[in-house]
Amino acid sequence: MKYRVATIFTVLILNWGVAVGAQVPSGPRPQMTDASLAQGAAIYLRRCSFCHGLLGDGNGPAADFLDPRPRDFTLGTFKFRTTQSGELPRDEDLFRTVSRGLSGTAMQAFDSDLIKNGLSENERWAVIDYIKSFAVEFEDPELDPVKNDLVVTLPSERPAYSEALVAKGKEVFEHAKCWECHGKLGRGDGQKSFDRTDDWGFPIRIRNVTHPWKIKAGSEAEDIYMRFSTGINGTPMPSFVDALSEQERWALANFIKSLQHQPTGHQVLRALEIEGEISNDPREANWLAAEPMDVRLTGQVIAAPRWQNPSIELATVRALYNLEEIAFLIEWDDPFKDELHQSGIEFDPQEISRMGAFNSYVAANDVVPRQLETFRDAIALQFPVKLPEGTKKPHFFRGDSSNPVHLWQWRSDEAVRNAGQAVQESNARGWKQPAKAQSGEQQQVNAVASWNQGRWSVIMRRPLLTDDRNDIQFVKGRFIPLALNAWDGSNGEHGLIMSLSTWHSVILEAPVPIKIYLYTLLAVLASGALGLWLVRKERRRVAAMA
Amino acid sequence: MKKPLTLRFWTVVLTLVLIYALVKWGIPVLSREITGMPFPLTVPGTLMFIYMLLTIIALFLLVTFNEEHLAEFLYPIQRFLRGEYGRATRTLGLLIVPALIGWQVYDVTIPKVQQPSSLRIQHPSSNFPKKNEDLKNPFANPSDAEVDAFIEQAQANEVGFIPQLRADLDNWAEYTEPDHMLEAIPTAPMRAFLGELAGGSVNPDSARAALMEKHLFEGRALYSMNCRPCHGDSVAGDGPMADGFKLRPINFTDNGTIETIVEGYTFWRVSNGGPGLPTEATPWDSAMPVWKLNLSEEERWKIILAEYDLAQKTPRIPESH
Structure with missing residues (x-):
């Protein structure tokens, strides 16, 4: 057992060392040979060419869907270096990028210590030599950043974070x-x-x-x-x-x-019960006291038109409730306040089948306009229509035919036009049909919103209970599934071109039922009495023996 | 040496504590070593209950095996009850035991604010159509006729590629002016085949290997275009979209994923996606698309071919009925 534990610790420590050391080659780079270049070409074909293109021009078959677009190697322009501005990268810079990838992009880590089917150091060097062969600049010794002393280093004194x-x-x-x-x-x-x-x-x-x-x-x-x-x-x-x-x-x-934001880890949003009015000001004391829950969102890649360049990847949600109503505060970063919506240029999902041989994904730059004053910013809360029995829920992407969802969509353009209609309540049964708006008198969600320094804050509120059978009802003590959909208009997002989250939960905490204290008391009394009874019984037994 | 009279009692207590510790902490620690995952797999509460119940039953049998055992076990308890370890010890014991029991009852019954967990079956077969069990990937073992046709096409330099690759291939051909379009695939088997082709005598085995390279090339392209955003370049379920899904995309390099299922099953899962799962596999949490809506059968099979190749795994062989 002792040995086992020791092994586990060793494995952990080694793994940590590997993860940290992955960006630096362990030894001198091997000499380039014809064989290593051929090996590099084969690796490039297998692992790189579908994004970066057979010619290294960044035009592979998957490139159109990506933003940032895959690097065009033929220009010799590389973003992430340890050399002065405008210069070529060092080999070690390329090694580092290939080894650990570029966070938040389609360029992933290729280090065999980080992924199981990754590339060994020699394989990485081989493919780097092949990549360098795409740009003539690398052949010119006058442009060599190391020989010309153009390398940037970290300061020798680096005071600790304070x-x-x-x-x-x-x-x-x-x-x-x-x-x-x-x-x-x-x-x-x-x-x-x-x-x-x-x-x-x-x-x-x-x-x-x-x-x-x-x-x-x-x-x-x-x-x-x-x-x-x-x-x-x-x-x-x-x-x-x-x-x-x-x-x-x-x-x-x-x-x-x-x-840097430190995301919260929990998946359950505790709604805070308050007395009196719920404020419309997100900086009010009760809102600050409510526990935040971070929700990670990702591109809607489940059904065409698939979108892998979402702008909104994080939203922070808080909830307050009183005797009558519940309110959600949703905050997310968006550098532009997009309040116009040109529904005429909305993308027709039916057209997806006509776009080229096969494109179930949306091209990053050509198909949807990604510019200001085209589409609105919006956010939607999604709940199941019926509180789930057991673990069964509607599908997190707009429900399914037998399990509808209830959506509260806040839209920035409507907020400008008529604040009373900023939120549309609708119901959806899967993504194939658009969500169906509820009728006028059933629109019961109100919202206030503000945009400040690159962040939207939207407060949506509704009575806890309604008469509408297509509405979610907020009952105390139940885990109520909650998911988000989000749109950044100037990123071209509208319709199903959006970001979305999977199911989280919100709970309105009920007071601890009195029976739990009763059970506890009963257990203590019963076991105490049992102890005393045993003592007496033992005393009698001894007396009887004597 | 005479055995101390309290030995049997303390053996029972120690066994209970050890087994509890093993299930509670030992198994999660070991699970990390076995799975290689960065998180432990904890033992569910119900299973823990069963383990402990079994232990208690076993210990009960041991203790009540004969009169002598029982007497030995009861000896320290009876002494304790008589106050022979000190009256203060007895009072303390009689208070602590009910307090512990009360705390347990409270802890079990109090409602907890944590996501209700749902057990999930990863490879459900309850609605898996049996006819799919024997499905074969048509690109994994090309027939002799297909190989011959490929040789003919190669000889005429008229090998067809999937349309998704055409733009990049045309671009490449225009720039490099190759002798043969298959030079776009500079792998060893393809180069051997092209060498034989130029020499005039083609071995069917090298042609078969070259055809496989072409299928893999196409399959990888389709994988990069369609699956990579979630499952990743690494096929380890860590693509740029993966972090947003609570149910992480499957890591194909893991033992116990695509290696343990037949190709027909993989094909069925790729085709029907999350919504095609039965209830026990929590379809509502799965982001897997219904690919039969967007990918042809050939495309799906080519992707599966490339997926196994990239993960360096082989599918399970169907059992012969």
Whole structure:
């Protein structure tokens, strides 16, 4: 047993070491040979070509669905490097990207220590040599960043994360005007329009630096430091290597780190019972006291038109209730406030079958307009119509024919036009038919919404109980399934092109039933009495023996 | 040496404690080592109850095996009840035991705020059509006629590819001006086949291997286009969309997933998706699409071929009836 436990600990420690060490090669890179290049070509075909294309031009068959688009290797422009702005990457930079992937994108880790069918170090080097053969720039010794001393390194002194360091970093953030693009709170909301494109002609999306899982080349302070010390080639992200000192940049990296959101882990939303009115102000004390639940959303990839470039991947939900009503506060980041909706240019899902030989996914840049003033922002809460018996629920994607769902969809354009009609209550029985709006007098959900510094806050409220049999009824002490659908209009999202979550639950906690205390008391008394009875019995037995 | 009279009592207590600890903490720790997953598999409460009940029954049998055993077991209890270990110890014992029992009752009956868990069967077969059991992947073992046809097409340099690949292949051909379109697949078996083709004498075995390479090439492309967002490049269920689903996409590299099922089952699951699952497999939590709506049978089979290849697994062989 002791041995077993020791083995387990060793395995854990080794695994941890591997995960941390995965980005750095363990030894010198092997010499390139004809055989290794042929091996690289075969690996490239098998693992890379379907996104990056047979020619390395980033035009493989899966490329159209992706944003960010797969890298075009023929230009020699690489975003994530440890070399000065505009320069070629070091081999180790490519090794690192291939090994650990780019977080939040289709580029995944290929390190055989991280995934079971990954590539060994030699295989990774072989494929890197093959990738480098696509760009002539790599053949020019004058462009070699290592020989020309263009490598950027981490500062030798890196003070540990502290409040003082973060405060200093905040000053740098303000002084260097990072907020002009990234927004005062780092939510990527500084940009006013979509007029900028990158070197490949695709619209620039400013990173929301508060979502660590979306920081492509790593979310640690060391990674962040490298991004603004090297710039991101091909994009407007500059290098601050001349403008800021090493220590200023290190402080800035720690400030950015401090902005990162730490998601909550639970799947059950506890609605907080309050006395009196539920406030319309999300900063009111009761709302702040309510326990938040983070909900992860992902692209709707279940039915055509499938969408793998969702903008909204996180929403935070809180709930309050009183004797009459329940209210949900939903908050999510969205850098643009989209309040127009051109229903005339909505995408017709029926057309999906006519789009090319096969496209059940929506192309990232061509099929839907991803620009301002096209579609509205919206969010929907989804509940089952009937409280589930046992574990059985409607399907999380709009229910199914025998298990309908109840949707509360808040729409930004309606909120502008007529706040009273901002929410539409509807019912759906699966995704094949559009959700059916409830009739006028059955629309009982009211909402208030605000958008501030790249974040929407929407409060939706409704009486706990209604007369409508197509409505969810909020009964105390029951786990009520809850899921979200979300749309970012300027990301082209509308209809089924959206992000969605799976089922979570909300519970209105009932007071502890009195019978539980009764059972406990009874158990204590009975077992106590039994003890005393045994003592007496033993005494009698001894007496009888004597 | 004489056995201490309290031995049997403490053996019983120690056995109970040990078995409880083993089920409660030992199994989860071991499960991590066996599955290689980053989280432990805990033993469900009902199973724990059964284990403990069995242990108690076994211990009861042991203790009541004969008069002597029973007397030995009861000896320290009777001494305790008589207060021979001290009156204070007896009072304390008579208070602590009911308090512990009361705490257990409270803990079991109090409603807890946690997601009601649902047990799930991963490979349900209750609605699996038996006729699918023997389905064979038509691309895994091409017939001699198919191989011959492929050789003929290759000789004429007229090998057809799936339309999804055409744009990239045309682009490649225009730029590299290859002698043969199959050079787009620079793997060893394909190069051997192209060498034989140029030399004029083709071995059917190399042609078969080359045809397999072509099918895998197409299957991987279809996988990248359709399945990769959830199941990942790694086929480990860790694609960029995976984090949003409570029921994680299946990790094909795991032992005990696609290796334990027949190809016909894989085909049936890919075709019917989450909504095709029976109740015991919680279809309402599954994000698996109904692929028969968007992919042809050939496309589905090619994807399955590539999926097993990428995961370095082989399907289970159907049992002969």
